Amino acid sequence: MSPQRPDVVIVGGGSAGCALAARLTEDPNTHVLLLEAGSATLPEAVSSPPAWPSLAASEAGWGDTTVVQQASGAPVALPRGKGLGGSSAINAMVFARGHHTSYDSWSAHGAKGWTYDDLLPYFQRTETATSGAPGRGTSGPLTVGPVGEPNEILLACLDGAVQTGHRRAVDISGGLEEGFAPVDLNIVAGRRQSAADAYLAPALSRPNLVVVTGATAHRLLFEGTRCVGVEYGVNGLTHTAKTAGEVVLTAGAIGSALLLQRSGIGSEDDLRQAEVNVFHRLPGVGRNLHDHPRANLVYQAQRPVPTPRNNHGEILGLLRSTPDADGPDIQIIFIDIPLPNAVAPVQNGFTIGISPMRPASRGSLRISSADPCAPPVIDPRYFTAEEDVRAVVSGMNTARQIASSGALAPWGIEEISPGLAALDEESLAHHARKYFGSYCHPVGTCLMGEDEVSVVDSELRVHGLEGLRIADGSVIPSIPSNNTNATVYAIAERAADLLRRP
Structure with a gap:
């Protein structure tokens, strides 16, 4: 195959890009070029589940940070993956659908056919769920399930949740339940299973698939209003990839919006500020950025906490902040290490993380210049x-x-952060605003819908242009009430169907 004239050019080799490339090339007559800015070879630590906290600062991450946040007065690290597998190669390996109620708002901007029930066949297509729970997939590329032996401290937390009146869920990953339970993880035989492992590796021998790594996309190429290819750089040299069919962006909520903007597609104000000529006015590009922030309670224990074996966060809960909420809007995750905190170092302990799952805060993303290596301006406006x-x-x-x-009680625990300094609601609110981090689930910067602020339509086509689609977390109009990776895979699976349609 000549990489200059593939049927589909995919930009971004993360969760969505790997899944889409693998599915499309199941048809031997469909020729695909996959471009990935990062490397095909990632640090050995990628495969070790407990090592994931170190990966964001490695060559497997982009190293992004937000601007100073209004809530905390400080920037926030926003890890995202760089390399084949993308963020699935550096994340905490939680594989969970959002609760079905959190997909109800996806139609608010006019998106059609993207309810939970519409997505269910695509969720199922991604997975082989070892739990055997109803509604789960049985023959997908990803082998997912709870770990066999959760850390004892996390099991104690689960028992504590049940003791205090919370429901013990059967399948907290399936999208139908509330309560607490061990969550499905992308861990197989003690090792991480990324999108590159599950989807891409089995497809690499296909003659109709070409993968180019170290390929930074500079801009999209057009003939009239039709996207005909991508200009990209490898080792300081500029290349052009033309397509006989379509270009699909799968560079994530940060990368896809930035590539549109570098190509002159977006808000006139954003483009002119970056000294980029306006090619196609689309004011929603880079808007609607939102993410799950997470606050942490850190505990010291007298009894030794067992050495972590898995992903640190093996058990979580979904619950409602108020009885009249229309679905679960809080996640509580138990973490078997004491995370760094604002009060004092903890040598032996654990963490309880709390995240609002359906945040109302909305921010923005824009390029700072046309240079693809220039850092973006990222402002999620957490907790505003x-x-x-x-x-x-x-x-x-x-x-x-x-x-x-x-x-x-047998663990002899003491809350270190925030501790006794935060006993009332106001003090807890201050702690949450001041000392939080990203849960690393940015979405929404190319939201799907049919109105004037939407970027793609219900078939993932960029409004007003031909031959260009987006199929990643950037199209999500409203974040699901759980970790987002499972939903991104489902979007890619559906995109494969849309692209195969005659």
Whole structure:
């Protein structure tokens, strides 16, 4: 195959790009070129589940940070993967659908056919779920399931959740339940299974697939309003990839929007500020950026916490911040290490993380110049909506109740951060605003819909242009109420169907 005239050029070799390339090339008559800015060879630590906290600062990550956040007065690290597998190669390996209620708002901007029920066949197509729970996939590329032996401290937290009145869920990953349970993970035989492992590796021997790594996309190429290819750089040399069919962006909520903007597609103000000529006015590009922030309660234990074997966060809960919420809007995740905190170092302990799952805060993303190596301006505006603060405070109170349960008493625990300095609602709110991090789930910068702020239509085609689609987390109009990777895979699976349609 000549890489200059593939049927489809895919930009971004992360979760969506690997899945899409693998599915499209199942047809031997469909020729695909996959471009990835990072490397095909990632650090050995990628394969070791407990090592993931070190990966964002390695060559497997882009090293992005936000601008100074209004809530905290400090920038926030926003890890995303760079290399084949993308963020699935550096994330914490949680594989969970959002609760079905959180997909109801996807139609708010006019997107059609993207309810939870519409996505269910694509969720199932991604997975071989070892739990055997109803509604789960049985023959997909990803082998997913809870770990066989969760850390004892995390099992104690689960017992504490049940003791304090919370439901013990059967399948917290399936999108239908609320409560607490071990979550499905992308860990197979003790090693990480990334998108590159599950989807791409089995497809690499196909003659109709070409993968180019170290390929930084500079801009999209057009003839009239039709996208006909991509200009990209490898080792300082500029190349052009032309397509006989379509270009699909799968560079994620950050990368896809930035490539549009570098190509002159976006808000006139954003483009002119970056000194980029306006090619196609599309004001929604880079808007609607949102993410799950996470606040942490850190505990010291007298009893030794077992050495982590898995991903650190093997058990989580989905619950409602108020009884009248229309679905679960808080996640509580139990983490078997004491994360760095604002109060004091903890040598032996654990963490309870609390994240508002349906945040109302919205931010923006824009290029700072046409240079593809220039850092972007990322502003998620975390915790600027007060309802997000109220939700996380509700979760912190619930987490404290669990920590004070009889199940955790034998561990001799003491809350170090925030500790006794934060006993009332106002103090907890201050702690959440001041000391939070990204849960690394940015979405929404190329939102799907049919109105004037949408970027792609219900078939993932960029409005007003031909031959150009986006199929990654950037199209998500409203973030699902769980970790986002499973949803991104489902979007890519559906995109494969859309592209195969005659």
